Structures are given as structure tokens and as C-alpha cells.
Amino acid sequence: MKxxxxxxxxxxVVKAIPEGCxxxxxQVAKLAGRPGHARQVGYALAAPSTEDLPWHRVINARGxxxxxxxxxxxxxxxxxxxxxxxxxxxxxxxxxxxxRWKPEEKDRVSWI
DNA sequence: AACATGACCATTA
DNA sequence: GTAATGGCCATGT
Numbered sequence: 001m002k003x004x005x006x007x008x009x010x011x012x013v014v015k016a017i018p019e020g021c022x023x024x025x026x027q028v029a030k031l032a033g034r035p036g037h038a039r040q041v042g043y044a045l046a047a048p049s050t051e052d053l054p055w056h057r058v059i060n061a062r063g064x065x066x067x068x069x070x071x072x073x074x075x076x077x078x079x080x081x082x083x084x085x086x087x088x089x090x091x092x093x094x095x096x097x098x099x100r101w102k103p104e105e106k107d108r109v110s111w112i
Numbered sequence: 113a114a115c116a117t118g119a120c121c122a123t124t125a
Numbered sequence: 126g127t128a129a130t131g132g133c134c135a136t137g138t
Contacts, residue, residue: 006135025120029133036133042119043135058119066119073119 007044009033014045017057020085021101022094024061031103042066056080063089063096 009032017023023031025038034040045055056077060066067074078088086099 026122029120034134036121037135038120038133039118040120040134043117044119046119055119060119061121068119077119 006034006040007047007049010041010044011049011053014053014055014058016103017054017101020099022057022059022063022081022086022096022099023101024059024063024096026061027101028058054080057084057101059094063094064092 010028013023013028013031025041026035029035029037029041032041041058045053045058065074065077067077069075078092081094082088086094088094
């Protein structure tokens with residue numbers, strides 16, 4: 001099954017992120033079959049189509065939230081992650097070592 | 113078609 | 126640990 005748009009696959013991957021786990025932009029891009037397109041992932045999540053997407057589970061490679069303090073989305077993301085069971089550091093960083101989502105073979109290219 | 117912008121990543125110093 | 130550089134691609138003007 002091939003994606004219609006460039007963002008469709010990205011949305012699919014984000015939707016597949018289980019509760020209590022987080023994925024980096026590069027990770028999502030790679031899983032979406034587009035390694036190196038991390039920037040596009042962030043751009044896709046910035047779109048208004050994120051209403052039904054767990055965008056809060058997608059963070060940058062530093063394990064921190066890249067969102068600006070606009071619209072209170074940053075605070076919302078932290079609240080949602082904490083509600084999912086993800087712990088935050090004193091600096092507002094997440095321990096990717098423990099909470100990073102590990103995708104499996106069957107969950108990999110099922111939609112590609 | 114070209115230019116500028118953007119919730120980024122990896123490498124190197 | 127931080128700072129700087131190059132690359133990658135979609136969207137809007």
C-alpha cells in the first residue's frame with residue numbers, strides 16, 4: 001500500500017506509537033521510509049491535522065520538546081506525556097534510554 | 113521556476 | 126558538555 005501524500009505515512013507511524021513511549025523525529029522519519037526527513041516530520045506535526053494524532057509522543061533527538069511556548073501546546077505535551085507514564089527530567093527532558101519506542105518487524109512496513 | 117521558511121539530525125571541532 | 130556546518134524535503138509567495 002503506497003502513501004498518497006508525503007505526510008500520510010508519517011501520520012500512520014505517529015498513530016502507531018504505543019502509550020507510555022516516545023519517538024524522535026528521525027526515528028519516525030526512518031520508520032516512515034524516509035530517513036533524513038526529520039524536518040518534514042516536524043512540519044507535518046505542525047499541521048492542523050494533528051487532532052487525532054499522539055503528536056505529543058514525538059520529540060527531538062535530545063529527548064526534549066522542541067515546541068515553542070505558543071498556544072500552550074508545550075505545557076500540554078508535557079502533561080499528556082506525564083499522563084501516559086513518561087517521566088520528565090528537571091530540565092524537562094525525557095530519558096530516551098527507557099521511554100524510546102522500539103518498533104518490531106510486523107509493525108514496520110505494514111502500511112508502506 | 114526560484115527563494116525563503118520550518119516542532120530536525122548527524123558529524124565535526 | 127556546547128557550538129557550528131551541511132543536508133534533507135514540503136509548502137507558500
